[in-house]
Amino acid sequence: MKRIGLLSKCFAIALLLAMIGSELTGTSLAPNTIVARAEAALPQATGISVAYHTEEEIRNYLKSSGAMINDPVTYKEEPSTEAPYKAGSLTDETLNSSVKMVNQIRYIAGLSYNVELDKSYTEMAQAASLVNRVNRIMTHWPNRPSGMEESLYQLGRKGAESSNIASGYGPINSSLVEGYMEDGDSSNIERVGHRRWILNPPMSATGFGYCDNFSAMYVFDKNNQAASEYGVVWPAQTMPTDYFGRDYPWSISMGYEVDKDKVQVKLIRMSDEKTWNFSSTHSNGYFNVDNGGYGQKGCIIFRPDDVKYYVGGDVFQVTISGLDTPVSYSVSFFDLVPVTSVTIKKTDTKILKGQYLYLEASVTPADASHGWVQWSSSDKAIAEAESADVMSHGWVVGKSYGTAIITAKSSNGLEATHKITVVPKPIDVQKVTSAKKGQVTVSYQKDKTVSGYEVVYATDSKFSKNKKTKVVNKASISKTTISKLKPGQIYYFKVRSYALVDGKKVYGEYGDWDYEWVKN
Numbered sequence: 001m002k003r004i005g006l007l008s009k010c011f012a013i014a015l016l017l018a019m020i021g022s023e024l025t026g027t028s029l030a031p032n033t034i035v036a037r038a039e040a041a042l043p044q045a046t047g048i049s050v051a052y053h054t055e056e057e058i059r060n061y062l063k064s065s066g067a068m069i070n071d072p073v074t075y076k077e078e079p080s081t082e083a084p085y086k087a088g089s090l091t092d093e094t095l096n097s098s099v100k101m102v103n104q105i106r107y108i109a110g111l112s113y114n115v116e117l118d119k120s121y122t123e124m125a126q127a128a129s130l131v132n133r134v135n136r137i138m139t140h141w142p143n144r145p146s147g148m149e150e151s152l153y154q155l156g157r158k159g160a161e162s163s164n165i166a167s168g169y170g171p172i173n174s175s176l177v178e179g180y181m182e183d184g185d186s187s188n189i190e191r192v193g194h195r196r197w198i199l200n201p202p203m204s205a206t207g208f209g210y211c212d213n214f215s216a217m218y219v220f221d222k223n224n225q226a227a228s229e230y231g232v233v234w235p236a237q238t239m240p241t242d243y244f245g246r247d248y249p250w251s252i253s254m255g256y257e258v259d260k261d262k263v264q265v266k267l268i269r270m271s272d273e274k275t276w277n278f279s280s281t282h283s284n285g286y287f288n289v290d291n292g293g294y295g296q297k298g299c300i301i302f303r304p305d306d307v308k309y310y311v312g313g314d315v316f317q318v319t320i321s322g323l324d325t326p327v328s329y330s331v332s333f334f335d336l337v338p339v340t341s342v343t344i345k346k347t348d349t350k351i352l353k354g355q356y357l358y359l360e361a362s363v364t365p366a367d368a369s370h371g372w373v374q375w376s377s378s379d380k381a382i383a384e385a386e387s388a389d390v391m392s393h394g395w396v397v398g399k400s401y402g403t404a405i406i407t408a409k410s411s412n413g414l415e416a417t418h419k420i421t422v423v424p425k426p427i428d429v430q431k432v433t434s435a436k437k438g439q440v441t442v443s444y445q446k447d448k449t450v451s452g453y454e455v456v457y458a459t460d461s462k463f464s465k466n467k468k469t470k471v472v473n474k475a476s477i478s479k480t481t482i483s484k485l486k487p488g489q490i491y492y493f494k495v496r497s498y499a500l501v502d503g504k505k506v507y508g509e510y511g512d513w514d515y516e517w518v519k520n
Helices: 008-019 054-063 092-109 117-137 150-161 172-180 192-198
Strands: 074-077 165-167 209-211 214-218 230-234 237-240 250-253 264-268 274-279 287-290 301-302 314-323 327-333 339-345 349-352 356-364 374-379 383-385 393-399 400-407 413-423 428-433 440-444 454-457 468-472 479-482 490-501 504-507 514-517
Touching: 054 092, 054 237, 092 172, 092 209, 092 237, 117 150, 117 165, 117 209, 117 214, 150 165, 150 214, 165 192, 172 192, 172 214, 192 250, 192 428, 209 413, 230 264, 250 314, 264 301, 274 287, 274 301, 314 383, 339 400, 339 413, 349 356, 349 393, 356 374, 356 383, 356 400, 356 413, 374 393, 383 400, 383 428, 393 400, 393 413, 413 504, 428 490, 428 514, 440 454, 454 479
Parallel strands: 237 327, 349 413
Antiparallel strands: 165 214, 209 214, 230 250, 250 301, 264 274, 264 314, 287 301, 314 327, 339 356, 356 393, 374 400, 383 393, 400 413, 428 440, 440 479, 454 468, 454 490, 490 504, 490 514
């Protein structure tokens, strides 16, 4: 459940004007030269100044960084959440992993990626995490817990006022990517403030705190006065899907005030030319402009409706008018760990009408960026995949007699198939009698949904000796008489039904069998 902290509009704007000013100027500390796109089909970005990185460059940087979203949190000194309180401290390994994750995000975005740890920021963030944990409430303005020393409380209060705060995400790195950078819930989407702080060009240092799933990241540093990037976009121009989910809003921060009534955004998915338009008068999804001082001002925020997921190979073109200078850029998504194969863990299956079958697909490698598959049926009238269409498992229900192919398709188009045949229910032999010499009458269950029945009889219970079949071509007939049987011989009888589908018989299973001595 999402429980990310909020940044109050009035507080943030007032505090920012006092603390960091309203304009960000200068040049970047990091080598953020715009490089030419390798993809000749994609136009050069205009109206933004962030660096462009290729897929290979991003892969190499993330690999060299080494930080992972699920890196665990470890303590150098355990915090104490009962009086006498103690802030505790995180290990260097945890702190280094988290600052590396911040730099990964900034590298992907094309910003300076040399943000460092600051001891004083870390102490404030750690104290903020403790105070919120003790109070069991996530707030930027915490009350003093009973029995807490004034100095520790003031440190925590200052940290909470100047940090992104989160709860319920587990590791710190998870809160960075899946919390702050997501910012898509109803409390945050109108400004995506947590994201903008992390992507604030002049940030040069930060600090982190953690206490029992309450975490904080100090974000008010502005010491990279040389930073001059504008048009900071997320998703970035080259975007790993691992860092951007389907519920994440898109955003671009211009660094100057933007008039919402003038802005018009067009988003095109290049694979099918699906187009979304956004403006103050009509939008195909969420749209807003926020000029508050959360990092860079002039933030345009939009989220397209009806996007199930973003997958490797997706390319989108963004054009924005109504600004000082028109903006145009493309976003190319890629999977950090692509799927190489898909398998379904069952052999071909027969099911009945109305019966549900559980199917499970597995993708290789196990740590693929997208471990889910999309389920589909070649004929929904026969068998339909009723479960969520982007999960590793699926429920299939039989609808009518016949055969359908169920397909599990990975995000990058690899497939595994499973044949489902929907068959009639088994037919039990109910009664066998021999009233006349050489004759036996077989009574069986009737099924009005089928086309007919086959009565099989033989002189052994394995139905291998003197085996013969009598066909009954009407579903309404529930008994048949078999003649010319050997008097005094025991015969065994079983029945199955069949349905004609496109001129071919689809057989059900045999039900319970019976036997009878033929009358002499």
